[in-house]
Amino acid sequence: MIEIFPDAEALMRGAAELFVEQAQRALPVRGRFCVALSGGSTPKRAYELLAGEPYCSRIDWSRVHLFWGDERCVPPKDARSNYGMTRAALLDHVPIPAGNVHRVRGELRPADAAEEYEKILNQFFGSGPTQFDLAFLGLGADGHTASLFPAAPVLHERVRRAAEVHVAELDMWRVTLTAPVLNAAAVVAFLVSGSDKSDVLRQVIFGPREPERLPAQLVQPTAGETRWLVDRAAASRLPASFRASGSKL
Numbered sequence: 001m002i003e004i005f006p007d008a009e010a011l012m013r014g015a016a017e018l019f020v021e022q023a024q025r026a027l028p029v030r031g032r033f034c035v036a037l038s039g040g041s042t043p044k045r046a047y048e049l050l051a052g053e054p055y056c057s058r059i060d061w062s063r064v065h066l067f068w069g070d071e072r073c074v075p076p077k078d079a080r081s082n083y084g085m086t087r088a089a090l091l092d093h094v095p096i097p098a099g100n101v102h103r104v105r106g107e108l109r110p111a112d113a114a115e116e117y118e119k120i121l122n123q124f125f126g127s128g129p130t131q132f133d134l135a136f137l138g139l140g141a142d143g144h145t146a147s148l149f150p151a152a153p154v155l156h157e158r159v160r161r162a163a164e165v166h167v168a169e170l171d172m173w174r175v176t177l178t179a180p181v182l183n184a185a186a187v188v189a190f191l192v193s194g195s196d197k198s199d200v201l202r203q204v205i206f207g208p209r210e211p212e213r214l215p216a217q218l219v220q221p222t223a224g225e226t227r228w229l230v231d232r233a234a235a236s237r238l239p240a241s242f243r244a245s246g247s248k249l
């Protein structure tokens with residue numbers, strides 16, 4: 001489903017509302033709400049909104065478990081840290097138990113950080129599917145999502161739940177969830193904002209399937225659903241027929 005919001009702030013409110021809705025669906029059934037958070041700049045405002053009303057008090061934070069779809073291999077206090085961004089925007093402002101925050105230790109050697117995160121995922125999800133109730137994802141202008149970058153060997157990883165990735169174009173190491181984990185999620189929600197994403201958004205959704213070039217196309221949940229929450233600027237190159245049909249399809 002694609003939902004077009006009038007602007008970035010409305011998109012962020014939509015993302016916060018989706019988080020609350022999915023939490024209220026999962027908690028009665030599963031007794032916990034497991035989320036893989038996205039990094040980058042787009043979701044920060046959504047996390048800030050979740051730390052306030054009317055969202056925060058609608059969530060039983062004691063039963064929320066937060067993971068990250070990917071992390072940069074830097075210490076938490078580094079401005080590039082996805083965990084550091086989330087701590088400042090959300091974690092420092094909500095009553096989530098420390099033990100429910102399952103971060104990638106970006107300060108470790110990449111391979112050690114990935115190995116430790118894999119162990120955390122294995123301990124938490126056991127041998128069954130790594131089923132997140134919700135996975136927020138972003139979309140890079142090059143078609144990447146999480147740290148699944150074009151032509152990267154990790155695109156073909158089907159066994160490991162998490163892996164270290166060297167991103168040559170950024171000269172940076174990262175740890176990422178792998179495609180099978182993202183595809184085991186109950187709901188995957190891409191948050192896409194800004195005109196700089198308009199071309200890649202159209203290619204990913206409406207273009208030919210080329211996951212090596214557009215890794216976001218690898219995300220096709222096996223049993224779950226994919227939602228695209230986009231603002232009007234990002235949607236500006238979607239087929240006119242689609243845009244004219246209204247904001248939800």
Ligand code: 6PG
Nearest residue numbers: 039040041042138139140145146
């Ligand atoms: C990261 C993200 C990455 C991000 C996209 C979009 O760690 O950077 O996981 O996949 O979602 O690069 O980034 P922006 O939201 O900053 O445009």
